[in-house]
Every structure is written in structure tokens, then in C-alpha cells.
Amino acid sequence: MLKLLITRPIAAPVLDQARTKFDVTLHEGGAMSVSDCATALATYDCILPTLGDQFTAEAFAGDIRAKMLGNFGVGYNHIDTQAAAAADVIVSNTPDVLTDATADIAMTLLLGTARRAGEGERMVRSGAWGGFDVKGLLGTHVTGKTVGIIGMGRIGQAIAARCHYGFGMNVVFHNRSPKVTAVPAQQLDGLHAVMAAADFVVVATPGGSETTKLIDAAALAAMKPSGIFINISRGEVVDEIALIEALETDQITGAGLDVYENEPHVPDRLRALDNAFLLPHLGSATAETRQAMGQMALDNIIAWAEGGDPPQRVN
Structure with missing residues (x-):
């Protein structure tokens, strides 16, 4: 045997x-x-x-x-x-087999970050919530916004379908090669063009040497100040220090992450940020x-x- x-x-x-x-x-x-x-x-x-x-x-x-x-x-x-x-x-x-589950986690992160769900959950658990507040924890509207997807493979297209058909979002994307999609979507000329056009950026590329630190300081700088960044691919695809600095300085509004550069280690600076919505690699869970x-x-x-x-x- x-x-x-x-x-x-x-x-x-x-x-x-x-x-x-x-x-x-x-x-x-x-x-x-x-x-x-x-x-x-x-x-x-x-x-x-x-x-x-x-x-x-x-x-x-x-x-x-x-x-x-x-x-x-x-x-x-x-x-x-x-x-x-x-x-x-x-x-x-x-x-x-994990396409739908991972796409669902991308939407969990997108909605959770936009609506500041992590902060709200911590507030309730700590006993700090004082009741309905007209200006309390104001988040970002999702429906009708533009989502930029980095990597339009199986998971990227599943995310695009959820965003377009579920939330009426306009879909733009970056892919290493030309891609025809079943969902109405526009392939833009270059990574930075997608980062700049999107209200929400979702990274769904494979890992590996070709995509290591694909999302660097320059790519993050191309985003809108109101932009929200989501990563469900691999931690090493993102320059983690550059992302932390972008969040600390309010260069972007928020980030939702399911993966990290040196898992299971998550930097103290990242864990300290209220505008980071963090999950423990639940993509296929x-x-x-x-x-x-x-x-x-x-x-x-x-x-x-x-x-x-x-x-x-x-x-």
C-alpha cells in the first residue's frame, strides 16, 4: 500500500x-x-x-x-x-470548487469595510454603544458604485457577477491578458487606471513571483481618497507596509483583508487600525x-x- x-x-x-x-x-x-x-x-x-x-x-x-x-x-x-x-x-x-466561497468572502469584506461593521461590532461588544446616532459610524454607500477587479479569473468573474447583478455596480478590471467576460465589464489599460477609476478595488490574482508586491505604494497612491481596498488573493501580492501607511495617513478610506504577507503574523500596526477590517483567511471556509x-x-x-x-x- x-x-x-x-x-x-x-x-x-x-x-x-x-x-x-x-x-x-x-x-x-x-x-x-x-x-x-x-x-x-x-x-x-x-x-x-x-x-x-x-x-x-x-x-x-x-x-x-x-x-x-x-x-x-x-x-x-x-x-x-x-x-x-x-x-x-x-x-x-x-x-x-472554492470559487463561490471565496467570492462571497470578498463581498463580506467589501460590505463590512464600507459599512464599518468591524468597528460597530467591537463597539457593541465593549459596551460603548450609546444607542442610535444620526452621525455615528457613517460608512460608504455600495450600490451603484464602481468596483475595480485586479485579476479576472474564475474568482474575479464571480466577484464581478455579485457586484454587478447584486449591487448594480459598474465593473472595471485589470488582467495580464485580454479577457472576455460574461458580466458587463470594461478592461482598462493598466493596473493604475483601474486603481484610479474604482471606488472599491478587489484583488483576486494568483500568488507567485509574477504578482509579488503587484500592489505597491504607487498603485495605492493611484486610488481615490474615498477608495476602499480588498484583498482575497495572497498576502504577498500587496506591499503590506505601503498599505498600512496608506491607511494610517487616510490616503485611502479603508481596507478589508483576508490574507497577509507573513501568515499567521499580522503586524501590530495593521491590527491597531480601525479602518482595517480583518479576517483570518476564511476565503474557502x-x-x-x-x-x-x-x-x-x-x-x-x-x-x-x-x-x-x-x-x-x-x-
């Missing part, structure tokens, strides 16, 4: 199925270090990893027994896919979505184990 390492607890039905097909070890110690990953690659035939597990080039430098990494998640920038390919290790991911992700990751590993090509192979 092939030896499979699953690096986090996953949905019970998926885990039960895995145990019928593999000799399963379940790692319950949290994110795996480079050393942990190197040991796993030398010990197991296949691995089901996820975000935070450091399958870097260094991890692939030693003896390699594993031939398949069925990643739990659409993003796989924690895996050096070139190093994996050089070591004859296949990598797959889990696209599509519904029971249905997480089970579907686990199933897709396992299905890719099973396809490899049976001699086939994993359907969601990325390298």
Missing part, C-alpha cells in the same frame, strides 16, 4: 476514503517547516499538503521518495513547482467547500496512484 501523508485534518468522509486506498499518516502539528517537508518527501510516496507547508527548493534538495503532491487549495505558491518537476514530483491543486477541496486533492492523488494523469496537474 502506498504511503500517504496528509498534512492537516480534513473532512472525515475524505479521510475515511483515503484510508481505504493508502497507508495514511495524518500530521496534526500545524504548518510544516522546510525540514519537515524534506523529511516527508523522503518518507512518503505521496503527500496532501496545503498553504503554509514549505515545499521550497531546499526541501527538494535531498532524497526524494514522493512522486505526487495533491495540494489542498487553488494557490500553490508554497510549493516550488520547478524544483518538484526537476525531482519528478507531480503537483496538482483544487481550482473551481465553508464545510461544503473544504470537503470538496479535500475530495479533489485526494482524487488527483488517486488518479496518479492508478497510473493516470491527475486532472488538476499544474506542473
Whole structure:
């Protein structure tokens, strides 16, 4: 029986199925270090990893027994896919199944930041709320405004549909290549043009070297002072210090974040800001979505184990 390492607890039905097909070890110690990953690659035939597990080039430098990494998640920038390919290790991911859940979180952040829901919730819990106030916690109207989407892939288009059909928003977007969308939307010429035109900017790009610090100080400076910034992609896509400074100086009105540059660390300066609405990477966090992700990751590993090509192979 092939030896499979699953690096986090996953949905019970998926885990039960895995145990019928593999000799399963379940790692319950949290994110795996480079050393942990190197040991796993030398010990197991296949691995089901996820975000935070450091399958870097260094991890692939030693003896390699594993031939398949069925990643739990659409993003796989924690895996050096070139190093994996050089070591004859296949990598797959889990696209599509988390599109709606992640788009829903983008809307949670957009609405929550616009309407200052985080501040209001803290006020009620602290006992500081004194009752209805005509001028209390005035936020930003959402319906009919312009949303700028950075990255018009599956998730970007799902966000666009929610914004346009749900809130009557005008949609503009930036994408690395020309994109025809099902939702009425205008592709503008360049990132900064979208940042400048939008009342709400939502980042939905993949992670990786091509998008690291794509949203830098200059991009944030292009936004309207009334603008609100949302990130549901990867933390490293944004220059976190530049964003903090933009929020501290009221260069922009607010930000809603589900991802951070050095998760799970969130800078003290960011946590101290009332105009930052912060979530703990909840993008795919519904029971249905997480089970579907686990199933897709396992299905890719099973396809490899049976001699086939994993359907969601990325390298």
C-alpha cells in the first residue's frame, strides 16, 4: 500500500476514503517547516499538503521518495513547482470548487469595510454603544458604485457577477491578458487606471513571483481618497507596509483583508487600525467547500496512484 501523508485534518468522509486506498499518516502539528517537508518527501510516496507547508527548493534538495503532491487549495505558491518537476514530483491543486466561497468572502469584506461593521461590532461588544446616532459610524454607500477587479479569473468573474447583478455596480478590471467576460465589464489599460477609476478595488490574482508586491505604494497612491481596498488573493501580492501607511495617513478610506504577507503574523500596526477590517483567511471556509477541496486533492492523488494523469496537474 502506498504511503500517504496528509498534512492537516480534513473532512472525515475524505479521510475515511483515503484510508481505504493508502497507508495514511495524518500530521496534526500545524504548518510544516522546510525540514519537515524534506523529511516527508523522503518518507512518503505521496503527500496532501496545503498553504503554509514549505515545499521550497531546499526541501527538494535531498532524497526524494514522493512522486505526487495533491495540494489542498487553488494557490500553490508554497510549493516550488520547478524544483518538484526537476525531482519528478507531480503537483496538482483544487481550482473551481472554492470559487463561490471565496467570492462571497470578498463581498463580506467589501460590505463590512464600507459599512464599518468591524468597528460597530467591537463597539457593541465593549459596551460603548450609546444607542442610535444620526452621525455615528457613517460608512460608504455600495450600490451603484464602481468596483475595480485586479485579476479576472474564475474568482474575479464571480466577484464581478455579485457586484454587478447584486449591487448594480459598474465593473472595471485589470488582467495580464485580454479577457472576455460574461458580466458587463470594461478592461482598462493598466493596473493604475483601474486603481484610479474604482471606488472599491478587489484583488483576486494568483500568488507567485509574477504578482509579488503587484500592489505597491504607487498603485495605492493611484486610488481615490474615498477608495476602499480588498484583498482575497495572497498576502504577498500587496506591499503590506505601503498599505498600512496608506491607511494610517487616510490616503485611502479603508481596507478589508483576508490574507497577509507573513501568515499567521499580522503586524501590530495593521491590527491597531480601525479602518482595517480583518479576517483570518476564511476565503474557502465553508464545510461544503473544504470537503470538496479535500475530495479533489485526494482524487488527483488517486488518479496518479492508478497510473493516470491527475486532472488538476499544474506542473
